[in-house]
Amino acid sequence: MAQTHILGYPRIGARRELKRAQEAYWKGEIDQQALLAAGSQVRSQNWQAQQAAGLALTTVGDFAWYDQVLNHSLMFGVIPERFNTGAADNKLDQYFRLARGRAPSGDAVAASAMTKWFDTNYHYLVPEFSTGQDFTLDSEWLLAEVKEAQQLGHNVKPVIIGPLTYLWLGRGVDNALDLLPGLLPCYQQLLAQLANAAAQWVQIDEPILGLDLPAEWRDAFALAYEVLAKASGSKLLLATYFSPLRENLELASGLPVDGIHIDAVRAADEVDLVASALTGNKVLSVGVVNGRNVWRTDLARWQRQLQPLAKQLGDRLWLSASCSLLHSPVDLDTESALPDAQKQKLAYSRQKLEELKALQAALLPDAALLPLADTTESRPQSEILAELANTWRAQKYTERADIQRERWKLPLLPTTTIGSFPQTDVLRQVRKQFREGEISAQDYNDHLRAEIAEAIRRQEILGLDVLVHGEAERNDMVEYFGEQLDGFIHTGNGWVQSYGSRCVKPPIIAGDISRPQAMTVQWSEYAQSLTKKPVKGMLTGPVTILNWSFPREDIPRAESCLQIARALRQEVQDLEAAGIGIIQIDEPALREGLPLRASEHQEYFDWAVGCFRYTCSEVQPETQIHTHMCYSNFNSIMDAIVALDADVITIESARSDLRLLKAFAGEGEGYPNEIGPGIYDIHSPNVPERKELVYRVYQLLDVIPLEKLWINPDCGLKTRNWAEVGSSLLNMVEAARTVRAEVA
Structure with a gap:
């Protein structure tokens, strides 16, 4: 048979046992033998599950301590020269140095x-x-x-x-x-x-x-x-x-x-x-x-x-x-x-x-036929694309840019962050207490407001130009919105590995999606009330919510994406009405959702880019729309990135040694709108030196016009601690000020 x-x-283990052991080892809370024992237990359980199912x-x-491709690189001796200096005391620590740039032994180094x-x-x-x-x-x-x-x-x-x-x-x-x-x-x-x-x-x-x-x-x-x-x-x-x-x-x-x-x-x-x-x-x-x-x-x-x-x-x-x-x-x-x-x-x-x-x-010869499942009819994709055909903002970027510069009066090389700040153990504990009914909604909200106020205070001390509220209320950039929108199933333990010890819990799209009420407005409005500097409203884009959820299989992905875009457009309009004039709509998964075959690319971009533009097509020209993208091969999707028509895009680029910028330099004028390539890697615990960041800013100025360049980290800062974040952002702001003074 x-x-x-x-x-x-x-x-990762049924209850993320490997994640906890990895992070405990990195912090020095357990020794290597305990980590090895945790890995052995996960492997044994995985093998037993397969055997039990016949x-x-x-x-x-x-199995991998961090990544299966990294396993092969070490197996075949593909170790870059920089890792030979200050090598770790043992193979496992050297492995983690390649993955994270730091391990319990060995010198800090730029990660892979x-x-x-x-x-x-x-x-x-x-x-x-x-x-x-x-x-x-x-x-x-x-x-x-x-x-x-x-x-x-x-x-x-x-x-x-x-x-x-x-x-x-x-x-x-x-x-x-x-x-x-x-x-x-x-x-x-x-x-x-x-x-x-x-x-x-x-x-x-x-x-x-x-x-x-x-x-x-x-x-x-x-x-x-x-x-x-x-x-x-x-x-x-x-x-x-x-x-x-x-x-x-x-x-x-x-x-x-x-x-x-x-x-x-x-x-x-x-x-x-x-x-x-x-x-x-x-x-x-x-x-x-x-x-x-x-x-x-x-x-x-x-x-x-x-x-x-x-x-x-x-x-x-x-x-x-x-x-x-x-x-x-x-x-x-x-x-x-x-x-x-x-x-x-x-x-x-x-x-x-x-x-x-x-x-x-x-499939045995004498097996009875299983009952067929019911099927759901969905509308043709052509109808969806027709609805997304005319989603451009009324004013072109060149017209909007002048209006926005007059409104915000930001300095050259404006500094900002991508959105999230550290999720401390205390914050996670408070969230758990609220989820389990141990504290009231009022107590929980009071704690979140205190976290937001602290985030604003720290950013003003650091001297950032455009602030964020820090996303203290969010467990995850997609899961949070799935919890606010109708049409999703939310799990307690549906974790999957994203990288290393980082796990995410994608929501499940189970029905038609709609927004019963505002999702972020109260937090952004409160943060803006605490400062005279602009505070970005922070949303996850429709394509990323779709791609980082478990989707329906009974309707086209484009239809679910448009439903999400409709809900987010309502949120964008409410943020604008509340006085939030800079709104970031993150699309780190735009490239990820691209079909692997070139013949299918255009159809995907037609609805994916259309859904992004749909969310912000009705905002006023003085409202500045930002977006953010993660590790990608941008060369193959530059036309789509330009077609998003965001006023400012931030991208992850530090780990690529800024190689990704070649796509944005392009021919002639290059990428037409404003851009903030990440100048330091937030996925490593290493704190970048100010001198190094000054050098990187000048590297950026070789390919991006001064008036279009923003200075920011690679990604959100949720997974870092405040000590790392404070030192890194201070060095970043001082680097921007140094270059600003020298080129002014």
Whole structure:
């Protein structure tokens, strides 16, 4: 019969045990042995969950102390030169130095660059290659985990990132493909070691097969896998996900591997095509359970579609999730407050294992047909796009800019922050007390007002030019709005990893979205009453709320996005009416939601950019609209960024050594509106020196006109502490003043 397995499992622990252990170790509250024990316990629980669900193979190697790509960089000796100075005392601390720029041992250093993993909200650490890169193999951690799982009685399937995807993800050389001949011997050695460790199957992830690959990259697959197939004593399962294979289908199907996995959620129409293209006794693994959403799988649909393949392939048909379950919460049974009616519609990672088991049984020859689910009709996407066709503000940016400068009279190189300030332990405790009914709403609101007043006081002392209220009332930039809007389900433990120890709890879009009342106005209005300086109103944009929520699957994403945009437009208008004249509408997930195939880009931008403009299309010209974007490859979306028509955009750029600015320099005049590239990295605990920041401001002035440049950190400051924030912002403000005086 059909077999079951998964590509990977969440590594945070059912109650974020790993996060707590990581952060305790970084703070010196536990030693390394305690951290290692916490990781071992999480791995054991993950493996046991797979075994208990009857999976034929237990996936090993998907665990990471920070990031799976960083695991591979250390395994292949890809360690930038700057980390060799002041190295840590041990391998794990050196690992954390690469990830965070700081560890319990070793000198502080600039952390590795970080960006989004394909079209997800997971961030990976970018491999930094050098010309003539020397690759060496150190697979001790992976072999140790294989042995650990085997000793616990598991039939292991190690998972590794394929050589071509690994090279594609990196930077630092003109053509990373030139490094393939030097990297392949490490993969040969690794596969030999895994075979010697009695791994019957090895999963090799090559998700770039779902991209529009240049011809030379496509051609490299045949050569690389011919080499790997000869070296491997284990069977190889080639895993693709996140996108249809399309023109790469024949290529992938013909590679000398023993099986291929496809994302049937994203490419249901390719299941039969791949099955027909496979030769010999190759395995076909179909990802039918959505690894990126929380709704229960329509098992009846897949039972009917897969029955012919189950008869044809027998145990060569494998059932799996579409991708690693890294992108799903861990266990629905930890949700004690959700009503049963809601829980019955949901499946977290552990429940997805049970779904695979149920589908396996439903594909047996004598299994009865499962009842079909009801379907929901939605309006055509063409109607949605028509509604978004004319959403430009009445005045062009050049006209608005003069009006805004006259209103605000800001200095050159105005300083600001992205929005959030540290969420202290006291604030989290007060929020928990309010949530559990231990304090009244009035007491809670009084505490929030005190936090806002303190944030305003600190900013005025620091000398920032445009202030923020600090977002003390918000647990998360998306979850908060999901709690204020109708149409969302809110969970207590639906955590997923964003990066390192940072976890987010996406709300679930369960119905039509609307705004029952104002969401942010009272906090912004109160903050503005405390100062004569402008205070930004802070909103999360419609595209980001959509992309950082678990979406509905019964209507187009564009329709949900427009519903969110309607609600946010009401909020923007209320903020403006309350006297808030600078409003920031964050869209860090604009690039993340972009389909991986270029042929689908324009349709996405039509509704995504249209929804952003819709939220602010009715404001007065003197109201300044800001937006913020996170780690992205901006080059490919510059037209869309310009089309947002925001007056000011802030971007994360410090970890890229300001390389991202090349996209904004462009040809001729470059990016037309005002811009604030982050001049220091908030994801590292390191405090930037004033001299370093002055140098960075001058770097920015090489590509951005003085009158259009803003000075700000990379991102929100929620995850930092006040000691780090105060010193960093003081140095940032003084750097801006220094340059301002020198260029005036």
